Amino acid sequence: MQSVTNPATLSKPDAAIQVSGFTKKYGKTTAVDRLDLMIPRGTVFGLLGPNGAGKTTLIRAIMGLIAPDQGTVTVLGFNATERLQGLKQKIGYVPEIHHIYRWMRIDEVIRFVRPFYPSWDVALCDVLVTTLELPTKKRVRELSKGMLAKLGLLIALSHKPDMLILDEPTSGLDPLIREEFLESILRADDAESRTVLFSSHHVDDVERIADVIGMMIGGSLVLNGPADEIRQNVHRIEAVLKDGCLPSSVPVGTAWQRVNRREWLITVNPMTDGCLDYVLQDPAVVSAEVVPLSLEQIFKDLSRGARNGQQELQTC
Numbered sequence: 001m002q003s004v005t006n007p008a009t010l011s012k013p014d015a016a017i018q019v020s021g022f023t024k025k026y027g028k029t030t031a032v033d034r035l036d037l038m039i040p041r042g043t044v045f046g047l048l049g050p051n052g053a054g055k056t057t058l059i060r061a062i063m064g065l066i067a068p069d070q071g072t073v074t075v076l077g078f079n080a081t082e083r084l085q086g087l088k089q090k091i092g093y094v095p096e097i098h099h100i101y102r103w104m105r106i107d108e109v110i111r112f113v114r115p116f117y118p119s120w121d122v123a124l125c126d127v128l129v130t131t132l133e134l135p136t137k138k139r140v141r142e143l144s145k146g147m148l149a150k151l152g153l154l155i156a157l158s159h160k161p162d163m164l165i166l167d168e169p170t171s172g173l174d175p176l177i178r179e180e181f182l183e184s185i186l187r188a189d190d191a192e193s194r195t196v197l198f199s200s201h202h203v204d205d206v207e208r209i210a211d212v213i214g215m216m217i218g219g220s221l222v223l224n225g226p227a228d229e230i231r232q233n234v235h236r237i238e239a240v241l242k243d244g245c246l247p248s249s250v251p252v253g254t255a256w257q258r259v260n261r262r263e264w265l266i267t268v269n270p271m272t273d274g275c276l277d278y279v280l281q282d283p284a285v286v287s288a289e290v291v292p293l294s295l296e297q298i299f300k301d302l303s304r305g306a307r308n309g310q311q312e313l314q315t316c
Contacts, residue, residue, distance in 0.1 A: 014040050014041055015038050015039065015040060015041070015074070015077075016039050016040065016041040016042075016043070016075070016076060016162075016163055016195035017037065017038070017039040017045075017062060017073075017074070017075055017163075017195070017197065018037070018038050018039075018072075018073075018074040019035055019036060019037040019038070019058070019061075019062075019071070019072070019073050019074075020036055020071050020072050020074075021034050021035075021036065021070055021071030021072070022034070022035045022036075022037075022058070022061060022068050022070070022071035022072070022073055023035070023068060023069050023070040023071055024054075024057050024061065024066065024068060024069055025069055030219055031054045031057040031219055032054040032057050032058055032061075032219045032220075033054075033218075033219040033220055034070070034071070034220075035054075035058065035071075035216075035219070035220065035221055036221070037058075037214065037221060037224070039195060039197065039212070040195075041195055042193055042194070042195060043195055043196075043211050043212055044195075044196040044198065044209055044210050044211045044212075045195075045196065045197050045198065045210060045211070045212050045213075045214065046198050046199075046200070046205075046206030046207070046209065046210030046212070046213045046214070047059075047197060047198065047199040047200070047206075047213075047214050047216060048200065048201065048203060048206050048213060048214065048215045048216070048299055049199075049201065049215060049216035049217060050201055050217065050303045051201065053216040053217050053218065053219070054216050054218075054219040054220075055167070055168075055199045055216055056167060056168075056199070057219075058216070059165060059167050059197070059199055061073045061080060061081075062075055062080055062165065062197070063080070063091070063093060063165065064080040064081055064082070064087070064088075067081045068081070075087060075091070075163070076090055076091075076162060076163065089117060089118065089119065089159070089161075090161055090162040090163060091161050091162070091163045091164075091165060092155075092156030092157055092159065092161035092163070092164045092165070093156055093164075093165045093167075094149070094152040094153055094156045094164070094165070094166045094167070094169045095152070095167045095168075095169070096167055096168035096169060096171050098148050098149075098151070098152050100140050100148070100151065100152075101140065102139070102140045102141040103139060103140070103141065104139065104140055105136065105137055105138060105139050105140075106129075106134055106135065106136045106137070106138055106139075106140070106143075106151060107136040107137065109140065109151065109155070110125060110129075110136075110154075110155075110158075113155050114158075117158075117159035119159045119160055120158055120159045121158060121159070121160055124157070124158055124160065125154065125158040128153075128154045128157060128158060128184075129154065131184065132150040132151075132153065132154055132184060133150075134147065134150060134151060134154065135147075145172055145173060146173050146174070146177035146180075146181070149169050149170070149173060149177070149181055150180075150181065150184070152169065153169070153181065153184060153185070161194070162194065162195065163194065163195045163196070163197070164185070164194055164195070164196045164197070165196075165197045166185075166196065166197065166198045166199060166200075167199045168199055168200055168201070169181065169198075169200075170182070170200060170202060170205055171200070171201075171202075178202070178205060182205060182208060182209050185198075185209060196209075198210060203295055203296040203299050204296070207227050207295050210227070211226065212224070212225060212226055213225065213226070213227055213230060213295070215230075215298075215299060215302065217302055217303055217306040218306045222255075222269070222302055222306075223269070223298075223302070227295055230295060230298060231292065231293065231294070231295060231298070233269065233270040233271065234255075234267065234268070234269045234270065234271065234293060234298045234302075235267075235268060235271040235290050235291065235292055235293060236265060236266065236267045236268075236290070236291045236292075236293050236297075236301070237251075237265070237266040237268065237275065237276060237279050237288055237289070237290055237291070238263070238264075238265055238288065238289055238291050239263075239264040239265075239266070239279055239282075239285050239286075239287065239288035240262055240263065240264070240285070240286045240287045240288070241259070241261075241262045241263070241264050241284050241285060241286065242262075242284055242285075242286055243262065245283075245284035246259060246284060247259070247264055247279075247282050247284050247285065248282055248283070248284065249282070250266060251266065251268055251274075251275040251278040251279060252272075252275075253268045253269055253270055253271070253272065253275070254266055254267070254268055254305075255267050255268065255269045255301060255302050255305040256301040256302065256304050256305030256308075257305075262286075264285070264288075266279065267293070267298070267301040267302070267305070269298075269302065271290065275290075276288060276289075276290055
């Protein structure tokens with residue numbers, strides 16, 4: 001058992017990442033606010049959020065690049081802020097912007113990076129070069145954004161990490177290249193045992209590969225669970241209003257609403273049994289029904305609600 005005085009303390013045995021009360025501020029701006037998150041080992045966790053939601057700040061803390069103002073961040077059983085070299089060897093990281101020497105050829109990049117990782121698997125690297133169709137004699141500056149993303153993935157996977165962290169890796173890629181990139185992650189030989197944290201604002205990408213999805217908005221984790229569970233919990237109520245009337249109040253859990261003439265839309269998180277009855281009891285309401293939403297619609301509505309203070313009123 002580790003000493004209680006050692007800051008590299010163990011988290012829950014099944015936790016690959018455990019974040020408790022994590023808060024980070026930049027000046028007067030709070031990037032992440034008292035966030036709690038536990039990602040079990042072997043889980044593919046999709047982190048959704050609009051630009052500025054705090055996703056990159058969270059990932060930088062997990063990588064040990066920044067320290068929390070409050071709270072703790074534990075990765076593979078160790079305090080992430082300790083910058084332990086052994087921990088870094090266990091993580092493969094693919095950022096949105098790749099800091100790779102542009103004058104090097106791909107084969108030179110591989111030879112340069114390989115000594116930094118004692119667990120580098122030469123045979124696996126060769127397989128990935130073929131699978132990802134990387135032209136080894138091309139220089140980095142000649143690569144398309146898609147090829148550059150694939151090179152980043154090759155570097156991240158070739159040392160067989162326990163955890164793979166992907167920070168907006170498919171941003172700016174065309175749909176076909178994004179699909180090939182995601183397939184490469186899923187086809188990896190040890191994919192079933194590896195923990196993956198995949199950050200993106202592409203809902204379909206996250207939904208395709210993630211076991212569990214977290215949604216960050218305004219520095220907080222507003223949703224966390226399997227996609228099916230999220231869709232079951234968040235619904236929209238579509239109501240028709242009387243001419244010239246506005247609703248008097250909204251049900252508990254309203255994340256976003258919009259009134260446009262006689263149409264009243266309310267997205268509720270979570271939807272409870274009494275929400276529809278509450279809306280129907282409003283004197284301004286003629287009729288109302290509950291409508292299921294796709295994950296992308298949920299993401300958009302919750303983002304709009306956070307940006308506009310829950311309301312988009314467009315009355316005549």
